[in-house]
Amino acid sequence: xxxxxxxxxxxxxxxxxxxxxxxxxxxxxxxxxxxxxxxxxxxxxxxxxxxxxxxxxxxxxxxxxxxxxxxxxxxxxxxxxxxxxxxxxxxxxxxxxxxxxxxxxxxxxxxxxxxxxxxxxxxxxxxxxxxxxxxxxxxxxxxxxxxxxxxxxxxxxxxxxxxxxxxxxxxxxxxxxxxxxxxxxxxxxxxxxxxxxxxxxxxxxxxxxxxxxxxxxxxxxxxxxxxxxxxxxxxxxxxxxxxxxxxxxxxxxxxxxxxxxxxxxxxxxxxxxxxxxxxxxxxxxxxxxxxxxxxxxxxxxxxxxxxxxxxxxxxxxxxxxxxxxxxxxxxxxxxxxxxxxxxxxxxxxxxxxxxxxxxxxxxxxxxxxxxxxxxxxxxxxxxxxxxxxxxxxxxxxxxxxxxxxxxxxxxxxxxxxxxxxxxxxxxxxxxxxxxxxxxxxxxxxxxxxxxxxxxxxxxxxxxxxxxxxxxxxxxxxxxxxxxxxxxxxxx
Amino acid sequence: xxxxxxxxxxxxxxxxxxxxxxxxxxxxxxxxxxxxxxxxxxxxxxxxxxxxxxxxxxxxxxxxxxxxxxxxxxxxxxxxxxxxxxxxxxxxxxxxxxxxxxxxxxxxxxxxxxxxxxxxxxxxxxxxxxxxxxxxxxxxxxxxxxxxxxxxxxxxxxxxxxxxxxxxxxxxxxxxxxxxxxxxxxxxxxxxxxxxxxxxxxxxxxxxxxxxxxxxxxxxxxxxxxxxxxxxxxxxxxxxxxxxxxxxxxxxxxxxxxxxxxxxxxxxxxxxxxxxxxxxxxxxxxxxxxxxxxxxxxxxxxxxxxxxxxxxxxxxxxxxxxxxxxxxxxxxxxxxxxxxxxxxxxxxxxxxxxxxxxxxxxxxxxxxxxxxxxxxxxxxxxxxxxxxxxxxxxxxxxxxxxxxxxxxxxxxxxxxxxxxxxxxxxxxxxxxxxxxxxxxxxxxxxxxxxxxxxxxxxxxxxxxxxxxxxxxxxxxxxxxxxxxxxxxxxx
Numbered sequence: 006x007x008x009x010x011x012x013x014x015x016x017x018x019x020x021x022x023x024x025x026x027x028x029x030x031x032x033x034x035x036x037x038x039x040x041x042x043x044x045x046x047x048x049x050x051x052x053x054x055x056x057x058x059x060x061x062x063x064x065x066x067x068x069x070x071x072x073x074x075x076x077x078x079x080x081x082x083x084x085x086x087x088x089x090x091x092x093x094x095x096x097x098x099x100x101x102x103x104x105x106x107x108x109x110x111x112x113x114x115x116x117x118x119x120x121x122x123x124x125x126x127x128x129x130x131x132x133x134x135x136x137x138x139x140x141x142x143x144x145x146x147x148x149x150x151x152x153x154x155x156x157x158x159x160x161x162x163x164x165x166x167x168x169x170x171x172x173x174x175x176x177x178x179x180x181x182x183x184x185x186x187x188x189x190x191x192x193x194x195x196x197x198x199x200x201x202x203x204x205x206x207x208x209x210x211x212x213x214x215x216x217x218x219x220x221x222x223x224x225x226x227x228x229x230x231x232x233x234x235x236x237x238x239x240x241x242x243x244x245x246x247x248x249x250x251x252x253x254x255x256x257x258x259x260x261x262x263x264x265x266x267x268x269x270x271x272x273x274x275x276x277x278x279x280x281x282x283x284x285x286x287x288x289x290x291x292x293x294x295x296x297x298x299x300x301x302x303x304x305x306x307x308x309x310x311x312x313x314x315x316x317x318x319x320x321x322x323x324x325x326x327x328x329x330x331x332x333x334x335x336x337x338x339x340x341x342x343x344x345x346x347x348x349x350x351x352x353x354x355x356x357x358x359x360x361x362x363x364x365x366x367x368x369x370x371x372x373x374x375x376x377x378x379x380x381x382x383x384x385x386x387x388x389x390x391x392x393x394x395x396x397x398x399x400x401x402x403x404x405x406x407x408x409x410x411x412x413x414x415x416x417x418x419x420x421x422x423x424x425x426x427x428x429x430x431x432x433x434x435x436x437x438x439x440x441x442x443x444x445x446x447x448x449x450x451x452x453x454x455x456x457x458x459x460x461x462x463x464x465x466x467x468x469x470x471x472x473x474x475x476x477x478x479x480x481x482x483x484x485x486x487x488x489x490x491x492x493x494x495x496x
Numbered sequence: 497x498x499x500x501x502x503x504x505x506x507x508x509x510x511x512x513x514x515x516x517x518x519x520x521x522x523x524x525x526x527x528x529x530x531x532x533x534x535x536x537x538x539x540x541x542x543x544x545x546x547x548x549x550x551x552x553x554x555x556x557x558x559x560x561x562x563x564x565x566x567x568x569x570x571x572x573x574x575x576x577x578x579x580x581x582x583x584x585x586x587x588x589x590x591x592x593x594x595x596x597x598x599x600x601x602x603x604x605x606x607x608x609x610x611x612x613x614x615x616x617x618x619x620x621x622x623x624x625x626x627x628x629x630x631x632x633x634x635x636x637x638x639x640x641x642x643x644x645x646x647x648x649x650x651x652x653x654x655x656x657x658x659x660x661x662x663x664x665x666x667x668x669x670x671x672x673x674x675x676x677x678x679x680x681x682x683x684x685x686x687x688x689x690x691x692x693x694x695x696x697x698x699x700x701x702x703x704x705x706x707x708x709x710x711x712x713x714x715x716x717x718x719x720x721x722x723x724x725x726x727x728x729x730x731x732x733x734x735x736x737x738x739x740x741x742x743x744x745x746x747x748x749x750x751x752x753x754x755x756x757x758x759x760x761x762x763x764x765x766x767x768x769x770x771x772x773x774x775x776x777x778x779x780x781x782x783x784x785x786x787x788x789x790x791x792x793x794x795x796x797x798x799x800x801x802x803x804x805x806x807x808x809x810x811x812x813x814x815x816x817x818x819x820x821x822x823x824x825x826x827x828x829x830x831x832x833x834x835x836x837x838x839x840x841x842x843x844x845x846x847x848x849x850x851x852x853x854x855x856x857x858x859x860x861x862x863x864x865x866x867x868x869x870x871x872x873x874x875x876x877x878x879x880x881x882x883x884x885x886x887x888x889x890x891x892x893x894x895x896x897x898x899x900x901x902x903x904x905x906x907x908x909x910x911x912x913x914x915x916x917x918x919x920x921x922x923x924x925x926x927x928x929x930x931x932x933x934x935x936x937x938x939x940x941x942x943x944x945x946x947x948x949x950x951x952x953x954x955x956x957x958x959x960x961x962x963x964x965x966x967x968x969x970x971x972x973x974x975x976x977x978x979x980x981x982x983x984x985x986x987x
Contacts, residue, residue: 013823013824014724014757015661015725016824016827017826017827019664020661020664020827020830021660021661021663021664022664024661024830024833024834029833029837063614065613065614066613068610073612078577078578078579081577082573082577082580083573086572087569094592097592101580101589117812119559119564122556122557122811123556123812125531126523158649158842159839161838162838169515171506171511171512173510173512191837192837233505233510266505266506320612320614321608321612321615321840321842322612322842322843323842332504333508335508336506336507336508339511339515342520343515343686345522346518346520346683347649347653348811348814351812351842351844352813
């Protein structure tokens, strides 16, 4: 007799109920269906009106053939195979590797030992020094303390660590933007904390208004929520806005007045497409530049960065860091303890953090090729962002704010009552219904707006603009055709 | 005015209280002190009677200069730098790399794409197929389902995922051995689940007795604990015992009768030092060989493995997997969902899982060097294990069970009342006091038995036997001298 599922010790009724509440749309139902189609196409099965699945649901540039930075990979491969650095091989190896890649690998290995060894749980000290120096240079000379920097396996794991720390009990609340990146809502659901939503204003380019923040925290506290922290994603995900220095200053003052820890998700800090009018300013710099000493010393800030985004795009390595400013030293000890339970972040991610924060400099052998590669990727991303934005804005009933930063567009789509009814019949949100239809018609996989949160009765989807440039026109026209067919079908 | 620590929003009184309860001795106070000394020695500061710190607190072989497996590193470095696989470079590259390393890298990259791209959240399908094939071969032909295998960032993260799933509420209990690897107690503390202790019997080589398991589960249930799962570490950590097939069968029957999910930590499965009398048998094989079909289909088993241990020792890459057997399909969906929130395990860890599970075969270019490297490391580990065991057993008041497996010895030390009193004065457990004294006298860092749990009023410490063989005699005599001095000082 086979044991029926309901009789299992661990089943859907006995599992940790918080886990059941977790939703993560970026890799949800639609992404699973996309994988099925991809597998069908590989096997030559199924009938589809397209020959490939295009994954625009996730910022995964190298999956869509973005070329990795040559210097980074050269150094990483030398660290992986230190036999190449042996004297007897150097003549051959010098024909394959530039001199600065060899020197950098030697320097890294001197401080790391072996990439196969656990490092310090907080990350290799030498690499944390590199990060501190990077932050100092980025922020106009404000010092950064390497002992307050933690290397992580991607920004996500750092965010999870901090949210876990902040969850004192079931009344603990964390302010998150709507729309938001669902890592936040998923993690809060897992820890049983209260998401305290604040809305970004689509009509003014997804701007962030202090009045809206104040209203949100006040109302949550009135309802008994112990609001502890504010999450800001800048540049925005999924919304792409890039905040001004003035806005950052207001936000910091708000955190001081409301006694909120500031969690700054700054993983898109180099994905800036309007650098003259909207340059990236870090919250660390804005804090250090704040006119009030009480604010500068009072606001607890944790800033997250990653090797997965920007022009680096090394998602698969899982690397990142967070910097803590004004955190209680006992809290830092607890963060260290929790890092030590997971032993250490993987060394390949750590190495890439070092390289991202300290790339080839003027005069070094790889400088020119490095700069060209970065520039090529950057300009292409900017071109594609503008092109896709135009496509969306020309589509009937669609409006799309421009991406000042990040890797995404988040257009609003007007959907008819017929769509709403058809979606309800299938138990889907209207935007999920629309996105499923897009996948089945074009092979393009996006994420429905309901996965990020949106103003009631508005519908959106998030799409990356990462498909390769030589396929981009075809990609755009596929979406245009789908949209117009979809409208006709649902008049 | 500087804001005092007690005024911080996030401080030791407002932090998640479960985090405060977490203890992780492997990287606790003693390890932090060892880091201080190491840093002093590097800077030429401080006065110590030794010139290096020897980290025996953690199974981190490559930190102590264990050589990585050449073939593994060759393939990994080619995957990292795919330019080396370009036609124009192959002539040069063939002088540096054997043909099978090149072929393997090509195969892996074909299925992975780029190591810089997020993979399937469960791990690259091709690599999961490799794992399934490995399990099948290891377990005498019993099939393994790749769709029930999850690649992870080291075994630890897999264990944490499962313990999180199993924690339905604060009454949920998980059976763990005493002594245990503190990942388990730390994780249960973090999730607020109840550790249900069962004792291993030191007098019979840390054997595992069903009567003891039964007593433990019965008593916990009487006290209202909802005992859900049994953790077995085999080979044992810190205890080194290797269970017989007969014992495994009894344990499985026990889980069936008591309705317990079986979590099998089998990361030391190739660290087997008495293979004739105590070969490693996996729980998966024991389950599939169980005479009762109801048991075979009824017992829910999750087995964990890692690239960090064995002769591979690639700790710093953070790679591993777990295989689920008889798990409810809805539970598998939830595991997948939680994996997707962390996006994917790092690709360098995944690649090493592939290589560990499918090493060079007879007739392939790297087979001979691979086998020799594995054999050399294995025999050296076995020699060192026996040598250190002998040293411990010759020390006054010390008795040490032999390591049938794993990387550790866990000797019992008789400590005088004078030690107990001196330790109490410093607020330390007697074994922590002893271990601190050892570190200060010799530079050898071990872990006090109280970090793993031990029978009341017995004192132990855990030491790896990983110091390099040419330094091993010196390492041993340092400990002997310390111990004899310590006894004299505390008569």
